[in-house]
Amino acid sequence: xxxxxxxxxxxxxxxxxxLNASTNLSKTGTSTGLEIMDAGYGEVTVAHGGKAxxxxxxxxxxxDTSNYFYLSNKATDETYYLIVKIHDQIVGRLSAxxxxxxxxxxxxxxxxxxxxxxxGTCAYEYAVFKSAYTLxxxxx
Amino acid sequence: xxxxxxxxxxxxxxxNHTISESMTMRKLGTTTGLDNATGIALKKFTSTSAVVVxxxxxxxxxxxxxxxxRNSGSSKEDFFYVAINASAAAAATTETIGRxxxxxxxxxxxEGAVNLTVAPSTASDMTLEYGLFYE
Numbered sequence: 001x002x003x004x005x006x007x008x009x010x011x012x013x014x015x016x017x018x019l020n021a022s023t024n025l026s027k028t029g030t031s032t033g034l035e036i037m038d039a040g041y042g043e044v045t046v047a048h049g050g051k052a053x054x055x056x057x058x059x060x061x062x063x064d065t066s067n068y069f070y071l072s073n074k075a076t077d078e079t080y081y082l083i084v085k086i087h088d089q090i091v092g093r094l095s096a097x098x099x100x101x102x103x104x105x106x107x108x109x110x111x112x113x114x115x116x117x118x119x120g121t122c123a124y125e126y127a128v129f130k131s132a133y134t135l136x137x138x139x140x
Numbered sequence: 141x142x143x144x145x146x147x148x149x150x151x152x153x154x155x156n157h158t159i160s161e162s163m164t165m166r167k168l169g170t171t172t173g174l175d176n177a178t179g180i181a182l183k184k185f186t187s188t189s190a191v192v193v194x195x196x197x198x199x200x201x202x203x204x205x206x207x208x209x210r211n212s213g214s215s216k217e218d219f220f221y222v223a224i225n226a227s228a229a230a231a232a233t234t235e236t237i238g239r240x241x242x243x244x245x246x247x248x249x250x251e252g253a254v255n256l257t258v259a260p261s262t263a264s265d266m267t268l269e270y271g272l273f274y275e
Contacts, residue, residue: 008247
């Protein structure tokens with residue numbers, strides 16, 4: 001069994017905030033660790049428009065509801081940010097140097113995660129932690 | 141200007157690749173730090189009814205707001221649905237972000253155009269820890 005640990009700390013001496021949390025990422029409804037990590041780097045430009053980074057279940061065949069998604073905007077210009085969407089709903093705007101981490105339920109057809117660069121070229125790093133991939137039929 | 145720093149480490153024995161990043165929360169398109177935070181709140185749930193925990197009118201739309209949530213329980217069977225939806229959070233709700241099982245946390249940018257709602261998977265006592273950071 002693999003062990004994947006996600007740790008966060010948020011601090012602000014100005015605002016009096018200090019928290020730390022850690023969790024082991026597990027398969028749906030169990031304490032068994034996830035076994036698949038899909039990670040990579042890429043670039044999107046304004047000219048690309050919106051691009052699907054992770055597909056909805058109707059496309060991929062996967063219906064795992066206990067996935068975890070990480071995304072980091074590697075741009076260095078503060079005016080370059082990524083708009084992150086689930087289906088047609090904007091989750092938020094990820095500024096240069098920012099990261100996000102969230103559970104991702106691929107259990108319905110509206111689960112597609114897409115990104116859009118708002119300025120220039122945004123390099124990004126992503127990772128998805130899953131319990132399984134469903135292989136699709138071969139084409140020939 | 142305040143300084144709010146968030147660090148993440150994703151450590152896995154699936155590969156030798158460890159993700160470790162640090163960010164300073166800044167106003168959109170600037171190098172100026174976010175000024176406001178609600179603080180970290182705790183909310184106890186005793187039913188499976190969906191509840192809005194972050195209202196869209198708490199922040200200005202289309203900025204660099206961020207939301208932190210954590211299921212402070214330990215059960216890996218019980219979870220919170222989390223959704224970007226005005227009034228509902230469940231498996232079939234558009235758009236369900238995902239499930240926060242015991243101990244799980246999330247930190248996401250927040251557009252501020254639609255409420256964030258959660259709904260427990262069980263009527264047993266569950267507690268959500270959450271906070272909002274905004275311009």
